[in-house]
Each structure stands twice: as C-alpha cells, then as structure tokens.
Amino acid sequence: MKKIISLVLCLVMLVSCFSFSAFAQDEISIIINGKKLTMDQSPIIVEGRTLVPLRAIFEALGAKVEWDDLSKTATGIKDGNEIKIQINNAVAKVNGKDVTLDVPAQIVNSRTLVPVRFISESLGLKVDWDDATKTVIITGGKIITFDDVESLTAEKDFQAGGGTGAKNIALTTEKDHTTGNGKSVKVSNRTSTSHRVKFMGDYGINANVGDTLTISAYVLVDEDSTIRMGTYTATGGKYSTSAKARSEKDAKKGEWTYIELTFKNDNSATMIGFDQVNGSNVSKEMYIDDIKIEVGKAAEPILENEYNLPYDVKKIEGKRPTPIVTGGKTYDDLIFYERTFKDPSEIKTSQQLFDALPKNPEKIADNNVMLSATLTGKEYASFEKIVVDDATVPFKEGIRATVTKIPEQPYHAQLVLPSLKEGTYKTGDNMLAVFYLRTIKGENDSGMGRVQLIVEQEVSPNAKALKEDVTTVQGAPWKKVYLPFIAKEGYGRLCVRLGYNVQTVEFGGYEILNYKDTVKYEDLPSDTQMTDYDKRDIFTKDEQWRKEAWARIENIRRGDINVIVKDKNGNVIENADVKVNMYDHEFKFGAPVKTTADNSQNANAHITLFNTGVNESSMKWVYLIDDGGEKAQADIDFAKKNGQKYFRGHALVWDRDYALTYDKETDKWIYNTSTPETLVRATLKGDKAEIDRLIKEHVENTVGKFKDYIDEWDVANEIMQHNLIRKTYGNEVLKQWFTWAKQVDPKAKMYINENGIIGVGDYTKYDNFRRVLDEMVAMDVPFDGIGLQAHIDGWSSMESIYDKLSGLASYGKELKITEFDVNKSLHMEDEEAEASMLRDLLIICYSIQNMDGFVMWNYKETGATSRRDGPIFNADWTLKLSGEQFLDLVYNKWWTQEEGKTDANGAFTTKGYYGDYLITATANGKSKTVDVKHYKGNTDTIEIVLD
Known part of the structure; x- marks a missing residue:
C-alpha cells in the first residue's frame, strides 16, 4: 500500500512539474524585428536556454533550410553564412568551424528545436531577453566596418553635402575604430560645420516601410564639438540639407564618439549623413566608422540609464529624476562672491x-x-x-x-x-x-x-x-x-x-x-558697451529689493500642507511618522529638447534639470512642412516618456522681414524655418486674403495636430522687430492669429513672445511693446501670456528688470522667461557676475505672482563660433558657477523635504513649495504613500487612511 501511495504521489508531483513547465513555456514569445513569430510548437527552456522550432526560426530570419534525415542534421544558409546543427550534438558548425553549444538541438513532439540565441547570433543578429514578459527579442540589420571595402564611389556610395566636395571624402587607414588596424571614412578640408558626407546605396538605408530602425556609428573629430548624424535625401530632395531624423552628441577632440539614432522608417530619407551642429567648433577632419543599422530596436527610457552628470540624481519609479542638492535654505545661505567696489565718487x-x-x-x-x-x-x-x-x-x-x-x-x-x-x-x-x-x-x-x-x-x-x-x-x-x-x-x-x-x-x-x-x-579709457552699470548690486548681499523679493517668494510660492492620518475605522492616529517629499515644481523650469538620444549627457541634463520642454525649431512653419511634424512629435514623446509635465509650442507666426526670407536680386525665396515661400509670395503681391488663408490654415493645422500635448503656444513671435505683415495691415492681424489658435485649443495658453525687453539697455522697445499690448487689450485679443526671451547681451540693473516685469504684470496675464541665455562675452568677462545675475534674475522672477516659468534656450556652453551660452554647464559638462546657483535655488532652497510625527489630533503640518509630492504615513506596522498636487489654490489638507 505504501508503495502505491508513493507511486501516486510521485506521479502527482511529476504531473505538477510538467503542468508548471508547460504553462511557463507557453508564455514565451519570439519577436523578430518587431513582429511576433508564429510557431506550431511552443518554445521550451532547457538549462536556461530557449529552444524554438528549427524551420520556423530559420525561415523567419530569411535563411534557406535543408534537412538531412539520415544524419539528423539541419543546415541554414543566409548571406554567405552556413550553420550546421545536429540533433543531440553539443558541437555545431558555423562556416565550417566547430562551435560548442550550451544545449544541443533536440526533438519535441516531432519538431526539431534549436537554441534561438545561437542561431540568431550566428546569422549576425542581436538577441535580447525581456524577463518580465518572457520574450526573446531579435533585431537584424548590418554593420559596415569599411575594412574590406576597396573604394567608395561618389554618387553611388556617397554624396558630399553642405558645400564640401567629393574629392574630400575617401577611405583611409589613418584612423580605425574596429580593430585599430583597418579603415574608416575621412572627410577632409572641412571649413564649415555643415560639410557632410551622406552614405547611400549599399551603405545607406535599405529597410521596409514601418520598420523601427536604430542607426549607430563611431565618429572622431579634431575639435571638442557637437556631432550630428541624420537621415537625408539626395541633392535637391526634401531632406537634402536638413535631416529628417537626427541625433546629436557632444564629442571630445581625438576620441571616438558613439552616436545613435532610433526612428520609424518610411523610406523618405534613406541616406545616412554625418556633420556637426551649427555653432560648434569646426573639425577640419572627421572620421566615420562602424556604421550599424538594426531593425526593431527601441530606445530605453532615460530612467534606466547612467546619468554621467556633475551632480547626484534621485530616482523615483515613474517620476522625473531630479538633482540631489543639500545646503542651507535661508536668505543668509544664498551664494555670494567677494567683490570690492570703489566708492562711486572715485569712479x-x-x-x-x-x-x-x-x-x-x-x-x-x-x-x-x-x-x-x-x-x-x-x-x-x-x-x-x-x-x-x-x-x-x-x-x-x-x-x-x-x-x-x-x-x-x-x-x-x-x-x-x-x-x-x-x-x-x-x-x-x-x-x-x-x-x-x-x-x-x-x-x-x-x-x-x-x-x-x-x-x-x-x-x-x-x-x-x-x-x-x-x-x-x-x-x-x-x-x-x-x-x-x-x-x-x-x-x-x-x-x-x-x-x-x-x-x-x-x-x-x-x-x-x-x-x-x-x-x-x-x-587710457576703454568703453565698448552701452552701459554705465557697475554690477555692484548683484554682489551686495543686503540689497533691499532682493530681501523684499525673497519675502514675496515665501508668501506666493509656499503653502501649508496639513496631513491627517487615520485608521480604517476613521480614528486619528497619534505619533504616526509622516514624510513629505517634493518631486517636482508647479512652476515651469524648462529648456528646448536638444536630442532624443537616450543616455546622452544632453538628454540626461534636460530631463533631470527641467520639468518643461519646448521645440527650438521643429514646430516652426517650414520645418513642419519639411518633415510633417516628425521631429516635433519625437521631442514631445521623449519629454513625456521621461516625466516632463509641460511642453511649449514655438512659434506659430514669425512675421519676418524680406531680408531674411527673400532675395530681391534673384527673385528667390531664402530658405528659413519659419516663413514659407507661399507666404512670402502672397506678401509681395499684397494679397491679404491669401495671407490670411495661409496663416489660418497653418495655425489651425498645427494647433490641432499637437492639441493633446501642448500646454501653451507662442502665437506671435518678435512682433516688434519682425512685423512685415503687421506693419502693412495693422495690429488687427494679431487678433486674427490669436483667435484662430484659441478656437482650435481653448485650453492652451496663448502667448505673445518678444525679445530685447530685458537684458540690454533697450531704450524705446519696452515702451513701444507696452503700446502694442495696450492696443491688444483694447481690441480684446484673446492672449493669455507675455513671453520675454531674455537673451542677455549686457549687464543690467536688477531693479530695472524688476520694474519692467512689474509693469508687464499689470496686464494680469501670465509672464514667462522663454529663451534665457547669455552672451558668451559676458561669461568670459566675469563668471562670478554671470552667476550672480542668474541668481538674482531667478529670485526676481520667482517672486512675481504672474510669473509662470523660466525657460532657457541653451543650458551648456556652445562652440567657439557661437555668441550665445547656456548658464548651467561648461563645454566639458562641469558645472558653471551659474549652474551651481540654479541648482541651489531650484533643487535646494525652493525644494521641500520634511518629516515628523502626528499630534494628538492625528495631524502633521508643515509648509511646502508648490509642486508635486509623495507623502508617506507609517504607523502600527502599516504604511501608505499618496501622490499629491500641492498647487496654489488646491486644498491644503491631505487625509491618509492606513487600512
């Protein structure tokens, strides 16, 4: 009897094992270049290796299959590669050479199953395993090392672009990334960042429409600069000079730099081009090697990557990562620099x-x-x-x-x-x-x-x-x-x-x-700028205007947070532990999306520093015509994927003068990203009806296309300086433009965006701008915000800036700094003053009730040929002094992290800067975290029930 019971138990256990194993293996999926593989026999896992039906995998990978029943050997041939694998034999052959397998091929349910990783990698494919979904992901493509290439032919294998000649592009043995002893492609005699090589034919893109492609390569330049890789068309085509899909990467002089680009292929731009970003230091020579084209690979979220930034980063699952900054939080703890000034009477x-x-x-x-x-x-x-x-x-x-x-x-x-x-x-x-x-x-x-x-x-x-x-x-x-x-x-x-x-x-x-x-x-006197400002106030700690601004911040940017902790029966809990952790601002701190390449320093910096994104050019009219909004949508998707809450649209109408859009001598349109040729021609003819039709159609289509993603639009850009249409037909056109935009998306905030108002001694522009605003109010133009670009070209008194902002706040509209950056000469002249200026400008802006955000146009030092610099990073990604100021204010002094215990009423009360919080209560072995929007005007009482 005992033997029978034992036998039954063994059978039960055996069946249980088989049932569990079968269930687990039924869950295994095989994805090849984004498509799920259909098989008549489910994959199995043997000793940690996934085995799949032989014929299904070979044919799916495009290999020819032969079966020798006598020797029980399968042969797969693809692109000159030959694989021989025998049932129950741990040694296979690849191109005649023995390869030892972890698990041999075997027969299951009359089907020959083979190791999927071995087969795929032997055919030059990439294999990944997603444990969460039990999925094998196989991606195919090609690698071009140039080592076995004898020559490259212009107009067959490549095109020269951006003004360089084909004679400057050739194979070379001077530099090689693959082995150090092979070949690469060299672009010589470069005198412009736009001098590029575009690979085509066998060296270009040959993929199916709809495939997700990832192109990568290694590039070497002889100057610290920003390199660019993109997809292009041949000369004269739509994307011959401006890449449809593109990626940018900071490169160091004399070092091979990896660059990667992921996009959905539609075969509209099949050439792979390499050059540098405008404003970078021009590299006289550029080398390209190891171009890899993969099918089906998708970029990983930035949250999974190493940041490689000069500050620590806090990661919270599902939230935007943020800098970790510590230090004092009071006015007395502000960062100042020692500076001695002469008595004014002595100057x-x-x-x-x-x-x-x-x-x-x-x-x-x-x-x-x-x-x-x-x-x-x-x-x-x-x-x-x-x-x-x-x-x-x-x-x-x-x-x-x-x-x-x-x-x-x-x-x-x-x-x-x-x-x-x-x-x-x-x-x-x-x-x-x-x-x-x-x-x-x-x-x-x-x-x-x-x-x-x-x-x-x-x-x-x-x-x-x-x-x-x-x-x-x-x-x-x-x-x-x-x-x-x-x-x-x-x-x-x-x-x-x-x-x-x-x-x-x-x-x-x-x-x-x-x-x-x-x-x-x-x-001898030296005087080159229009200012008598000596910068004294930004180095003096006890300035009354700054103390008043700091006091305003305490009143308008912070509010009470009242946490009540109860049990499931509604009883308050005394001595519960409460942690109040801020993870984002309500206030908009932002910058343009410079790249969508995950794990680049540009991407990491953008995501960790800012909760707001904006397109630098890709939402401008001509850019949208060129690529159908693909780059703009990619920027938005990147920002949203990585936890940025807000996105700005820039810019719907930029009424630029003929000097930038039309060559009178040749009667030709000048390419620019904001004013299409159709609008220029209609303006030249004085055809108001056609002008209105074109602008209305553009505004409605653009606002409608991005309606679900954009929080606010720059409807009219730089109207004081660029006003060809407005000057001809009057300010009534502003009402038209704003009305058309508002009708399509009533929820989005509509901004007028202007330059030259702060940051320079602008003399008449501020007063003239206010006259236009007065007329807009009188005409009942439906605008919600006033954007101030703040490209800083000279030193200005902080009090004068505050006075201007206060004057603009009187209109009752939102205010925003929209394009802050600094003239490189100011940084070179006085880095401490640059940092002090940013500190005080942030304090002033944050202290004004109407001010809704502070958006930078650059955040990193640019190339030597550019006049504009960002305030956060030097060219080598070290922090500038102004970067330290930004971090100290935004992620330390204006950042709330509090904890304590509830009182006898189950309450814990503190004050917090307005933003997003995770609030955790713990008591009696139970804990609960709630996600709270502590925004101005919201309820300040949060009840947490520990059940």
Whole structure:
C-alpha cells in the first residue's frame, strides 16, 4: 500500500512539474524585428536556454533550410553564412568551424528545436531577453566596418553635402575604430560645420516601410564639438540639407564618439549623413566608422540609464529624476562672491578719463579715413556715406552699413580702411581708437548691433594689435567708443567687421590717436558697451529689493500642507511618522529638447534639470512642412516618456522681414524655418486674403495636430522687430492669429513672445511693446501670456528688470522667461557676475505672482563660433558657477523635504513649495504613500487612511 501511495504521489508531483513547465513555456514569445513569430510548437527552456522550432526560426530570419534525415542534421544558409546543427550534438558548425553549444538541438513532439540565441547570433543578429514578459527579442540589420571595402564611389556610395566636395571624402587607414588596424571614412578640408558626407546605396538605408530602425556609428573629430548624424535625401530632395531624423552628441577632440539614432522608417530619407551642429567648433577632419543599422530596436527610457552628470540624481519609479542638492535654505545661505567696489565718487567715466589725457596726441587717422573705406563681401552687405545732422556728435559725415545676409565668417563682410602710414607709429606706442556707433536695426535676438574693430598685420598671418567687439542697442543714441591698443610696426591695416548679424549700423567721428609714451596704457579709457552699470548690486548681499523679493517668494510660492492620518475605522492616529517629499515644481523650469538620444549627457541634463520642454525649431512653419511634424512629435514623446509635465509650442507666426526670407536680386525665396515661400509670395503681391488663408490654415493645422500635448503656444513671435505683415495691415492681424489658435485649443495658453525687453539697455522697445499690448487689450485679443526671451547681451540693473516685469504684470496675464541665455562675452568677462545675475534674475522672477516659468534656450556652453551660452554647464559638462546657483535655488532652497510625527489630533503640518509630492504615513506596522498636487489654490489638507 505504501508503495502505491508513493507511486501516486510521485506521479502527482511529476504531473505538477510538467503542468508548471508547460504553462511557463507557453508564455514565451519570439519577436523578430518587431513582429511576433508564429510557431506550431511552443518554445521550451532547457538549462536556461530557449529552444524554438528549427524551420520556423530559420525561415523567419530569411535563411534557406535543408534537412538531412539520415544524419539528423539541419543546415541554414543566409548571406554567405552556413550553420550546421545536429540533433543531440553539443558541437555545431558555423562556416565550417566547430562551435560548442550550451544545449544541443533536440526533438519535441516531432519538431526539431534549436537554441534561438545561437542561431540568431550566428546569422549576425542581436538577441535580447525581456524577463518580465518572457520574450526573446531579435533585431537584424548590418554593420559596415569599411575594412574590406576597396573604394567608395561618389554618387553611388556617397554624396558630399553642405558645400564640401567629393574629392574630400575617401577611405583611409589613418584612423580605425574596429580593430585599430583597418579603415574608416575621412572627410577632409572641412571649413564649415555643415560639410557632410551622406552614405547611400549599399551603405545607406535599405529597410521596409514601418520598420523601427536604430542607426549607430563611431565618429572622431579634431575639435571638442557637437556631432550630428541624420537621415537625408539626395541633392535637391526634401531632406537634402536638413535631416529628417537626427541625433546629436557632444564629442571630445581625438576620441571616438558613439552616436545613435532610433526612428520609424518610411523610406523618405534613406541616406545616412554625418556633420556637426551649427555653432560648434569646426573639425577640419572627421572620421566615420562602424556604421550599424538594426531593425526593431527601441530606445530605453532615460530612467534606466547612467546619468554621467556633475551632480547626484534621485530616482523615483515613474517620476522625473531630479538633482540631489543639500545646503542651507535661508536668505543668509544664498551664494555670494567677494567683490570690492570703489566708492562711486572715485569712479571716472570714459569721457572723464579721455578729458584728462594730454591734449596734443598725434592724430594718425581721422574720419576721412573711414569715409574712404571699401567693402569686401558685397554679396552680404552694402554701405553708403550719409549726412549726419545731429548736434550731439562732432562730425557731419558718416557711413551707414547694412548686412542683409550673415556670412560664414564675420570678416567675409567688412569695411577696409586706408592703412596707417609707416613712420606715424612705432612698436610700443600707446594708441587710442575713437569713433561713434549707433544701431538703426538689429535682426538678432536682442535687437543689438555688433561690429568688431581691427588693427592688424598687412600680410599673412594678419596678427592683431587690436581686435575688439563693440555693441549698441537698436534705437539708442550715438555711442562714443574708446579702444586702447599698443602699436606694433607693420600692423597698420584697419578694418571694421560687420558680418555678425543682419543689421544696419552707422559710424562716424573715427580717429586713431597716438599718445606714444606720454601716458600709461592703463590710463587710457576703454568703453565698448552701452552701459554705465557697475554690477555692484548683484554682489551686495543686503540689497533691499532682493530681501523684499525673497519675502514675496515665501508668501506666493509656499503653502501649508496639513496631513491627517487615520485608521480604517476613521480614528486619528497619534505619533504616526509622516514624510513629505517634493518631486517636482508647479512652476515651469524648462529648456528646448536638444536630442532624443537616450543616455546622452544632453538628454540626461534636460530631463533631470527641467520639468518643461519646448521645440527650438521643429514646430516652426517650414520645418513642419519639411518633415510633417516628425521631429516635433519625437521631442514631445521623449519629454513625456521621461516625466516632463509641460511642453511649449514655438512659434506659430514669425512675421519676418524680406531680408531674411527673400532675395530681391534673384527673385528667390531664402530658405528659413519659419516663413514659407507661399507666404512670402502672397506678401509681395499684397494679397491679404491669401495671407490670411495661409496663416489660418497653418495655425489651425498645427494647433490641432499637437492639441493633446501642448500646454501653451507662442502665437506671435518678435512682433516688434519682425512685423512685415503687421506693419502693412495693422495690429488687427494679431487678433486674427490669436483667435484662430484659441478656437482650435481653448485650453492652451496663448502667448505673445518678444525679445530685447530685458537684458540690454533697450531704450524705446519696452515702451513701444507696452503700446502694442495696450492696443491688444483694447481690441480684446484673446492672449493669455507675455513671453520675454531674455537673451542677455549686457549687464543690467536688477531693479530695472524688476520694474519692467512689474509693469508687464499689470496686464494680469501670465509672464514667462522663454529663451534665457547669455552672451558668451559676458561669461568670459566675469563668471562670478554671470552667476550672480542668474541668481538674482531667478529670485526676481520667482517672486512675481504672474510669473509662470523660466525657460532657457541653451543650458551648456556652445562652440567657439557661437555668441550665445547656456548658464548651467561648461563645454566639458562641469558645472558653471551659474549652474551651481540654479541648482541651489531650484533643487535646494525652493525644494521641500520634511518629516515628523502626528499630534494628538492625528495631524502633521508643515509648509511646502508648490509642486508635486509623495507623502508617506507609517504607523502600527502599516504604511501608505499618496501622490499629491500641492498647487496654489488646491486644498491644503491631505487625509491618509492606513487600512
């Protein structure tokens, strides 16, 4: 009897085992390039290896299958690879070579099952295992190492793009990533970031429509810069110059850099191109190697990756990761830098310094020298002599220079003056250049004009005795400029570089004075910017305006948090532990999505620092025409996938002047991302009905397309500076544009976005902007917000900025800083002042009730050729001083982490900055966490029931 019972128990256990095993294995799925494999025999797991039906896997992978029943051997052949595998034999053959298997092939239910990983990898495919879903994921593609390639043929294997020639692209053995002894592709003689190579044919994309492709490669450059890989069309095609799908990556000089791009293929752009991001340091040589094209791979969320950033990061499952910052949280704990200032009574102006100089310097160049200038770069600029009827300046004739197109290098558009005469100066003489400048119109972000004065060698290499930038603000009066320099014999060539912006500037009163050794060099005046601001207030801790702002923050950005803890019967619990942990701000801190490549430092920085995303260009009109919104949607998806709460739309209507959209001489549209040719042609004809139709259609289509994703739109962008249509038809067009947008998405906030209001001594623009706002209010334009770009080009008093923001707040609309960045020259001049300025600007903005967000346009130092810099990171991803200020305020001082115990009423009360919180209560062995939106206006009492 015992034997029978034992036998029955054994059978039961055996059946149980089989049942469990069968159930587990029925759950196994095989996904090949995104498609589920259908099999007549379920996969099984043997000793940790997944076995699948032989014929099903071989045929799904595109291999030819042969079966030798006598030897029980299967042969699979694909792309020259041959695999032989025998039943119950742990040794297989791949291309004639023995390979030992962990588990041999075997027969189950009359079906031959083989190890799926061995088969797939032997055929050059990638195999992944998702344990959560019990899924084998197989992705296919190709790897191009170039090592076995004998030659590359232009227009067959590649195209040269961006202005470089095919002769500059070739195979080379100079650099090799694969083994160090093979080949790569070299692009030589690069003088522009846009000089690119585009691979095509056998070296391009050959995949099915609908496939998800991941392209990766290794790139080596000879300058620290940002590289770009993208998908292109041939010359003349829709995506011949602007990639449809793209990825960007910071690369270090002389190091192979991995870059990756994932997208859904539609075969509209099948060339793989490599170049650099505009504004980066130009690499004279670029090497490309190990291009890999995979089918079916999908990018992993950023939350799973290493951050590689100069601060610690806190991860909470399902939430946006945030920086971990510690330190004091009071006003007294703000970060300041020691700076000593002279008593104001001791400070002399440039004019006072000039007046104190000897009265008899030798004038070796005068205004007639400037009036005799010639222009180089007539395709970019023009100039004319003008009569100056202005009693405030000591000259009657001047020059007006107009730049209509920005050249690749500023010196490609410059005035060349007659050289200094030999014998009028010698090496070591103390010299002073004096002239007057004013900006009639500046088409850059801040409305400033910029020139550079040069005194240089007459011959190559044209070394400089003087090289100094001068900036003035559009609409401001004449600025008298003083530029001291020390003379060098042979350095007599005089130039004024113009090619920095599309702009109109005027000059006059030009002189070069030789003081020889009659003065000390340090006693000569130097004055290149339109400001008398000495930065004293941002270095002084006890400024009353800052203390008042800090007090306002405490009142308007923090609120009570009352936590009541009860048991399941409704009884309050005393001495329960309560933790109140903030994980995001209600206030919008943001920046443009620079890349959607997971695990890049750009992506990690963007996600950890900001809760708000914005498209830099991909929602602009022409960009949307070019790619159908694919890049914009990819940016949105990336931001939302990684926990960013808000997304801004930029920009619906940018009413740009002809100088940026139309070449009158050739009657051709100038490519730009914001104004399509159809609108330019309608504007040229004066066809108001067609203008309205085009803009209305664009606004409705764009707002409608992204309606589910966008929280706010920049409806009208830079209307004070770019106003071709508005100037012709009046401010009524603003009401049309805002009404069309609001009708499509009533929930989204509609912004007017303007530059040059803060950050420079803008003179008339602020008042003129307010006049437009007054008229918009009078016309009942449905706008919800006022965006201020804040491209900082000069030092400004913080009190003056607060006064302007307060004035704009009087309209009762939301306010937002929308494009903050800093002129690189300010960072180079005074990093401590840059950091102090950001600290105080953040404090001022956060202290204004109407202010809804602070969005940066860059957050990292850009390439040497760019004038604009972000405030957070240096080029090597170390923190700037201003980055430390940002982290200290946003993720320390304005960040709430509190804990304590409930009182006899079951209550724990604290104050917290408005934002998103996880609040946890623990008592009597039970714990519960609730997700709370502690937003201004919401209820401040949270009840937690421990049941």
